[in-house]
Amino acid sequence: MTATVEKPATPQDRPSLRHRLAERGLDRTIILLLPALLFVLVLFVYPVLYGLQLSFQPKEGGSPFGNYTRFFSDSYLFDTIWITLRLAIPAALINVLASIPIAYRMRGRVRGKRFLTTLFVLPITLGTVLTAEGLLRYLDPTGWFNKVLGLFGVESLRLIHNYTGVLLSLVISGFPFAFLLTLSYLSGIDPTLEQAAATLGADWRRRFRYITLPLLAPGLAITFCLTFVLAFSVFPSAYLVGLPQGETRVMSIAAYEAAFRDFDYPLGSAIAMIMAVVMLVVIGIVLLWRSTLYRGATGGKG
Amino acid sequence: MTVSDVRSASSAKLSLGKWLTWGVVAFFLLNVFALVISVVVNSFSRQWFGTWWPAGLTTSWYATAWHEMNLLDVLLVTLQVSLAVVVLSVVLGVPAAYALARRSFVGKPLVNVLFLLPILMPPMTYGIPLATVLYKFGLAGSMTGVVLANLVPSVPFVILTMTPFIEQIDPKIEAAARMCGARTSAVFGRVLAPLLVPGILAASILVLVRTVGMFELTFLTAGPTSQTLVVSLYEAMFSAGIRAQQSVDAMAVIYTGSMAVLLVIALRFVNPTQLVTRLKEPVT
Numbered sequence: 095m096t097a098t099v100e101k102p103a104t105p106q107d108r109p110s111l112r113h114r115l116a117e118r119g120l121d122r123t124i125i126l127l128l129p130a131l132l133f134v135l136v137l138f139v140y141p142v143l144y145g146l147q148l149s150f151q152p153k154e155g156g157s158p159f160g161n162y163t164r165f166f167s168d169s170y171l172f173d174t175i176w177i178t179l180r181l182a183i184p185a186a187l188i189n190v191l192a193s194i195p196i197a198y199r200m201r202g203r204v205r206g207k208r209f210l211t212t213l214f215v216l217p218i219t220l221g222t223v224l225t226a227e228g229l230l231r232y233l234d235p236t237g238w239f240n241k242v243l244g245l246f247g248v249e250s251l252r253l254i255h256n257y258t259g260v261l262l263s264l265v266i267s268g269f270p271f272a273f274l275l276t277l278s279y280l281s282g283i284d285p286t287l288e289q290a291a292a293t294l295g296a297d298w299r300r301r302f303r304y305i306t307l308p309l310l311a312p313g314l315a316i317t318f319c320l321t322f323v324l325a326f327s328v329f330p331s332a333y334l335v336g337l338p339q340g341e342t343r344v345m346s347i348a349a350y351e352a353a354f355r356d357f358d359y360p361l362g363s364a365i366a367m368i369m370a371v372v373m374l375v376v377i378g379i380v381l382l383w384r385s386t387l388y389r390g391a392t393g394g395k396g
Numbered sequence: 397m398t399v400s401d402v403r404s405a406s407s408a409k410l411s412l413g414k415w416l417t418w419g420v421v422a423f424f425l426l427n428v429f430a431l432v433i434s435v436v437v438n439s440f441s442r443q444w445f446g447t448w449w450p451a452g453l454t455t456s457w458y459a460t461a462w463h464e465m466n467l468l469d470v471l472l473v474t475l476q477v478s479l480a481v482v483v484l485s486v487v488l489g490v491p492a493a494y495a496l497a498r499r500s501f502v503g504k505p506l507v508n509v510l511f512l513l514p515i516l517m518p519p520m521t522y523g524i525p526l527a528t529v530l531y532k533f534g535l536a537g538s539m540t541g542v543v544l545a546n547l548v549p550s551v552p553f554v555i556l557t558m559t560p561f562i563e564q565i566d567p568k569i570e571a572a573a574r575m576c577g578a579r580t581s582a583v584f585g586r587v588l589a590p591l592l593v594p595g596i597l598a599a600s601i602l603v604l605v606r607t608v609g610m611f612e613l614t615f616l617t618a619g620p621t622s623q624t625l626v627v628s629l630y631e632a633m634f635s636a637g638i639r640a641q642q643s644v645d646a647m648a649v650i651y652t653g654s655m656a657v658l659l660v661i662a663l664r665f666v667n668p669t670q671l672v673t674r675l676k677e678p679v680t
Contacts, residue, residue: 123495130492130551131507137548138514138522145525195417212663217428219655221609223630227648228431231438236446238434239427266428319516327518330611330630346520346612353524354616362524370521377516 149364161364171348171365175372178326178344181257183376185264186322189272190314197277198302201285211277217270225263226334229254233262259335260342264328268321275320279313280306308388315384319377326373345369432652439645457642458650464639465628465647471654474624477539477614478607481546482600488547489554490596494588496555497562511552519549519612527616537619545613550606554599561595594665601662608655625651 108114115121152160165171200207220228233239233253240250253259283306291301329346336342345365353362439457441450461467496507514522526545530536535544565588573587608624615627623631629651632644 121499123499124501125495126491127495127507130488130555131510133488133547133551134510134514137526137544139510141526141529142522144529145522148525148528192420195413196421199414199417212660213425215659215663216656218605219609219652219659220428220432221626221651221655222611223626223633224435224648224652225431227629227633227645228435231434231645232427232431238430238448241448266431269424323516323518327520327612329520330615334630334633346518349520349524350616353528359528363528366521366524370517373518373521 145363174345182325185325189268189321193273193276201280226331263331275317457646461643461646485550493558539622541617545617
């Protein structure tokens with residue numbers, strides 16, 4: 095026993111390389127992972143790194159941080175951060191908070207559940223572009239919505255070509271998505287837990303507060319993150335139903351215009367990088383909060 | 397107060413909350429449908445200025461849209477791109493999902509993060525550098541570029557949906573097949589493949605829906621001959637002054653119609669509430 099330890103191992107004494115790798119979980123099955131891994135490295139990691147180094151080479155030359163100092167000193171560019179967050183955070187909050195009560199009523203067996211979920215999924219088919227077109231027609235001063243308001247003697251509301259229009263389009267395209275995710279998490283929670291609480295005399299409020307909500311919260315955090323990402327990258331609707339040079343000039347518009355209208359790829363990349371950082375900060379805060387929550391084996395954990 | 401009193405009081409509150417919830421749902425759905433209908437009506441209208449209903453109905457705008465915007469070509473491109481993306485993302489993604497589901501190895505958390513990032517990041521953030529790189533190598537502006545760009549979120553998406561699906565297939569089944577003398581090819585072909593088909597079908601339909609609806613990546617990488625339907629719809633809306641509004645709306649209706657057909661097919665195979673966790677129906 096001691097002899098084999100003292101003597102530097104010859105191939106015969108040591109388990110083969112293949113065996114040692116297999117002990118760490120690296121056997122032939124791992125080869126299956128390689129094509130996808132290579133693909134992500136070449137078409138995701140490489141472009142992002144390329145964009146990162148490009149952002150440090152300003153078009154006009156000068157300091158490598160030129161693009162970043164320009165972004166943070168030019169209020170026309172810098173304000174896009176607040177404009178984007180002011181749209182994305184309310185939109186994500188509305189979508190998540192509204193889907194909780196609706197999903198709560200539809201968990202388990204409910205009559206017409208399949209029909210209702212189909213109804214909720216259909217708005218996803220609209221996509222951002224059709225939603226924009228629909229909002230332009232429907233909420234137009236001469237559109238049906240304002241005509242109905244007119245019947246009740248309400249002044250016609252200005253709902254398009256401004257902040258409200260973009261927020262509405264984000265809710266329409268994001269809510270079905272948030273709802274389906276929430277319903278999915280809720281359905282994953284073991285219903286016997288709630289039945290047990292009911293047997294012990296807890297009313298629905300307490301059951302929701304002390305059983306369902308704590309189990310659902312991690313899933314809600316994920317839902318918030320995903321709808322936030324969807325809303326954060328708003329692009330076509332900000333152009334079409336918003337005021338692209340004014341109150342809905344979001345970061346993606348600034349990045350797109352820099353890269354593909356002014357052909358300043360370095361500045362465009364720099365804005366895209368800042369966009370990614372801002373988004374990761376928000377998501378990081380939410381996920382940090384999520385890590386303090388209970389994530390047991392009873393589902394809803396995401 | 398007896399137990400039954402408490403119960404009836406709380407159920408009265410419950411029903412108020414219930415009506416409120418369903419009221420909000422109905423209001424939301426009503427407005428969304430009115431919004432869609434107003435686009436549909438406009439696409440059939442001869443003229444519609446500020447009245448409740450258009451002056452007359454016609455289908456001629458569909459013909460106009462079909463010819464003016466080469467919709468046949470656009471639809472063909474959309475079909476080719478989406479099918480290529482679906483097939484390639486399944487070919488790349490399913491084996492990777494199998495490896496991730498069955499093995500734990502050093503650096504697995506890192507690999508998981510790597511596969512999660514392209515789904516989590518907004519397409520615009522990595523789309524701009526990606527388009528720049530694709531232009532550098534002369535791939536953008538062609539169908540290849542559009543397919544490559546769309547694969548970036550699709551491959552991880554297949555991995556993400558397939559990994560839990562494969563995890564719930566009992567590895568003992570494979571072990572049993574091997575013990576009975578099946579070779580690797582037989583284990584894959586006759587044991588795993590039939591079990592994987594429902595999952596692959598679900599994942600491919602979701603990828604198909606995502607690709608047809610994916611605006612940003614296609615918009616950034618497509619050239620004039622490689623636009624998918626959603627991008628040429630955007631272009632048509634963006635240059636709205638040139639074309640009659642009705643023909644843009646006709647195009648929008650065609651887009652929504654094809655998406656709706658896809659989604660109805662998808663819902664026959666995928667239960668949307670089971671995307672994340674498998675449903676446990678209460679025992680009644």
